Amino acid sequence: MVKLYKISVKQEDLRLQNVLQAGQAFRWIWDDKNHWYMTSMIIVGYETYGIIIVKQEEGCDYIEFGFQHPKWELQKVEEHLKQYFRLEVDLNTHQDLWKSTDPNLKNISPQGIRILFQEPWETLISFICSSNNNINRITKMCHNLTSHFGDKIGTFEDTTFYSFPTSEQIVERATEEELREFGFGYRAKYIIETAKLMTKDKKTYGCTTDQEVLLHFAASNYEETREKLMRYTGVGPKVADCVCLMGLHLDDVVPVDVHVARFAKRDYHIAASKTEIAEIRATYTKLDLPITKKKINPELDFIRTELTKKWGPFAGWAQGILFSKEVGSVIGATTSGDIKTKKRAFKIEEDVDESDFLSKKTLTSTKVEA
Numbered sequence: 370m371v372k373l374y375k376i377s378v379k380q381e382d383l384r385l386q387n388v389l390q391a392g393q394a395f396r397w398i399w400d401d402k403n404h405w406y407m408t409s410m411i412i413v414g415y416e417t418y419g420i421i422i423v424k425q426e427e428g429c430d431y432i433e434f435g436f437q438h439p440k441w442e443l444q445k446v447e448e449h450l451k452q453y454f455r456l457e458v459d460l461n462t463h464q465d466l467w468k469s470t471d472p473n474l475k476n477i478s479p480q481g482i483r484i485l486f487q488e489p490w491e492t493l494i495s496f497i498c499s500s501n502n503n504i505n506r507i508t509k510m511c512h513n514l515t516s517h518f519g520d521k522i523g524t525f526e527d528t529t530f531y532s533f534p535t536s537e538q539i540v541e542r543a544t545e546e547e548l549r550e551f552g553f554g555y556r557a558k559y560i561i562e563t564a565k566l567m568t569k570d571k572k573t574y575g576c577t578t579d580q581e582v583l584l585h586f587a588a589s590n591y592e593e594t595r596e597k598l599m600r601y602t603g604v605g606p607k608v609a610d611c612v613c614l615m616g617l618h619l620d621d622v623v624p625v626d627v628h629v630a631r632f633a634k635r636d637y638h639i640a641a642s643k644t645e646i647a648e649i650r651a652t653y654t655k656l657d658l659p660i661t662k663k664k665i666n667p668e669l670d671f672i673r674t675e676l677t678k679k680w681g682p683f684a685g686w687a688q689g690i691l692f693s694k695e696v697g698s699v700i701g702a703t704t705s706g707d708i709k710t711k712k713r714a715f716k717i718e719e720d721v722d723e724s725d726f727l728s729k730k731t732l733t734s735t736k737v738e739a
């Protein structure tokens with residue numbers, strides 16, 4: 370039996386069910402017997418993966434966590450989880466700001482949805498898998514990557530856990546054909562090529578881990594970080610922005626896909642004029658960002674900057690809440706091996722009337738492509 374420890378946090382500030390299997394992270398496993406989530410993770414300060422368990426009981430002002438690793442110390446695990454859940458960020462402060470600057474958000478309550486700080490390499494690969502895909506399939510791909518190409522790290526409660534494969538492990542252990550057989554489709558090529566470039570980048574930048582390279586990129590400004598991320602095959606602006614937000618804690622970055630573009634046009638009347646489109650192209654030429662210039666969709670980039678201006682320094686978190694609302698349900702792996710869809714823990718709207726933003730009439734989709 371694993372020993373559980375507590376971290377104080379209110380349910381309105383962190384709701385595990387609304388965060389761990391809602392399109393941000395894809396490797397948490399729900400254990401229906403013990404009512405907890407489990408995953409393998411690498412903890413800051415240690416080189417190797419271990420197993421983490423997190424649990425939240427209804428009505429409790431804390432989460433519980435446990436772990437299995439021969440060397441991990443309690444204090445470091447606790448510190449890591451606080452960082453992972455970004456508990457230093459006070460959601461209420463940002464919510465107050467959004468309410469004051471955006472009438473569309475006045476009835477939206479975060480309901481414990483937070484942006485996670487995930488391991489950057491895993492975030493990059495997971496979001497390459499996410500292009501034109503849904504959460505169910507992305508989840509299967511991420512689990513397939515770990516179980517076929519990662520290292521076995523142990524079994525806990527009859528579930529076997531694996532590490533997320535490093536770029537070298539993917540290059541050495543996987544082929545494009547095998548990935549296609551495991552259901553990656555055209556993304557198989559992207560993953561192999563990205564892993565190959567990452568192994569080269571590690572040498573170029575004198576880094577020992579994939580994570581180090583990506584964190585090194587994040588030391589530049591946002592535009593340069595995104596340019597460097599988009600050097601990897603299969604990484605366009607949306608994937609790069611998801612990595613910036615969820616893997617590199619650039620909190621003001623708003624990833625814009627077709628769903629975000631839809632509500633931006635419909636509810637915020639954001640649409641770039643021809644002049645604004647020309648200005649965006651000119652900016653990226655002037656900034657000497659050739660990959661961005663080639664890959665960017667100026668209409669979507671305009672929406673990104675407008676929403677960032679509207680929502681402020683934690684704009685990406687506001688996007689996360691609306692994204693989660695759009696997905697509508699939580700979808701994730703279970704100990705039975707099946708991917709299951711559940712209703713989200715509770716509603717995001719507070720007493721919404723017919724005229725309100727993102728009403729049920731306009732957003733009923735539960736099978737959202739991620």
Ligand SMILES: Nc1nc2[nH]c(O)nc2c(=O)[nH]1
Pocket residue numbers: 391392393499611624625626688689690692693738739
């Ligand atoms: N918060 C967000 N989660 C996501 N998952 C996914 O596939 N895209 C997104 C996103 O834009 N925001």
